[in-house]
Amino acid sequence: MKCETTNSILTFVLGALVVFGVLFLVRTTFLTRELRQLNSQAAAANSNLMQIQGPAQALINDVIAFNKSNPSPELTKLLQPPKPASK
Numbered sequence: 001m002k003c004e005t006t007n008s009i010l011t012f013v014l015g016a017l018v019v020f021g022v023l024f025l026v027r028t029t030f031l032t033r034e035l036r037q038l039n040s041q042a043a044a045a046n047s048n049l050m051q052i053q054g055p056a057q058a059l060i061n062d063v064i065a066f067n068k069s070n071p072s073p074e075l076t077k078l079l080q081p082p083k084p085a086s087k
Contacts, residue, residue, distance in 0.1 A: 060079075067075045 063075070064079060067079060
C-alpha cells in the first residue's frame with residue numbers, strides 16, 4: 001500500500017536537491033575559474049611589484065647606512081615607519 005502524498009513529497013524534495021546540486025556545481029565551477037584567473041593576475045602583479053621594489057629597497061638600505069654614518073635628525077624622522085591613524 002503506497003502513500004501517494006509521501007511519494008510525491010519525497011520526489012519533489014529529491015528533484016529540488018538535484019536542481020540545487022546542479023546550481024551549486026555551476027557556481028563552484030565559475031568561482032573556481034575566476035579564482036584561478038585572479039591568482040594568475042595577482043602573481044603577475046606581485047612579480048611586477050617586486051621588480052619595482054627591488055631598487056627602491058636598495059635605495060632605502062643605502063639611506064639607512066648613510067644615516068648611521070652621518071646622523072641627521074630630519075633623515076631619521078623620514079625613515080621612521082608611519083604611525084597608524086587614530087580613530
